[in-house]
Amino acid sequence: MPVGTLYVVATPIGHLGDITQRAVEVLRAADRILAEDTRRARALLSHLGIGGKPVDRLDEHASDADLARAAAHLAAGEQLAFMTDAGTPVVSDPGNALVRAAAAAGAPVVPIPGASAVMAALSVSGLVTGGFRFVGFLPRGGRERREALALVASTPEAVVLFESPHRTTDTLRDLAERIPRRQVLIARELTKVHEELLRGSLADLAARAQEREWRGEVTLVVGPAEPGEAGEAEGLSDAEIDARIDRDLALGRRPRDIADELSVELGVPRRTIYARVTARKG
Structure with missing residues (x-):
């Protein structure tokens, strides 16, 4: 048979x-x-x-x-x-x-x-200039989430991710802390009666998100890095790395978040960067 x-x-x-x-x-x-x-x-x-x-x-x-x-x-x-x-x-x-x-x-x-929610969101985003990265749902918390956020922030291409309505505001805030100027599309309830598309910078949409309650399925399309943003940490001198750490600390960012992001961008072990960040903070 x-x-x-x-x-x-x-x-x-x-x-x-x-x-x-x-x-x-x-x-x-x-x-x-x-x-x-x-x-x-x-x-x-x-x-x-x-x-x-x-x-x-x-x-x-x-x-x-x-x-x-x-x-x-x-x-x-x-x-x-x-x-x-x-x-x-x-x-x-x-x-x-x-x-x-x-x-x-x-x-x-x-x-x-x-x-496919991925392709539907991409098709109306106006943010794809070449390839894109799909990351699915971000981890809910801990080091895995911080590393995933750092990966999104350091990716030069557009990034598509899914999010629960209960965590959409937190994710927008966390991304805005890292890449506030990056453009994003929030696609909610795609193809359904209450379909909604919101566009703007991460900083703008993160601020607006504080005033609303999200419902339904949410797909985010984070636009590609702006000129001068992609690979920002590559090839930096020690003084430039320290200056960036100082800047992020002055903005109130947590040392572990700074370390997660820089370790991905620089290709350096996280513990090495974290030690450097805590030393600068001290």
Whole structure:
């Protein structure tokens, strides 16, 4: 019996009209649907008039047994369609382990492209001048978050990231501390009834964010570095590095944040920079 195929199916990020005809055909022809959330999957299938199919849950907590079961269905010749809650699977969504398991089992893995919050936000940002970096959701706190923020600040290209509405204000503030002049697009509730696009500098939007409550899905597009900003720390003399540290300290920035950012930009171990910052502060 020939092995089945895994179809990785993009679904709408809001507006149900964004489902592609090919996606509908694949979902209709599939023997089994694998879904991040079975309730949402069944609601979409019902809207499309597709019924009578088994829908199995397969989310970020999928066990080895869940993956082995999916591989067994493929080995039995079943055609599987995988879908997440919204948008393109595996883009800040579960699915990597499933794709690896299918490939290891010798099953073809076929992308069914469609809606993507990343590409939708980029297309209306006016901020892409070449390549871009996608970082997904930033860590919630601690050193991992500081290093991620430093990476965004030191990236010369446009950066796309997702954020929870509960942390959007904090993220805008944290980025504004590092790159206040950088232009940004806040894309909220893309393709939905209350879609909203806000443009301006990080300093401006961080200040405006203090006066509002964010709701819904948020995608940020941080524009590319301005002339003279990208690679600012590269090739600096010791005196220039100390001057930058002094400037950041005078602005009230925390030593650990300064160290995180400079270590990324200079390619120097963080502990070395941190010791230098604390010495300057002393």
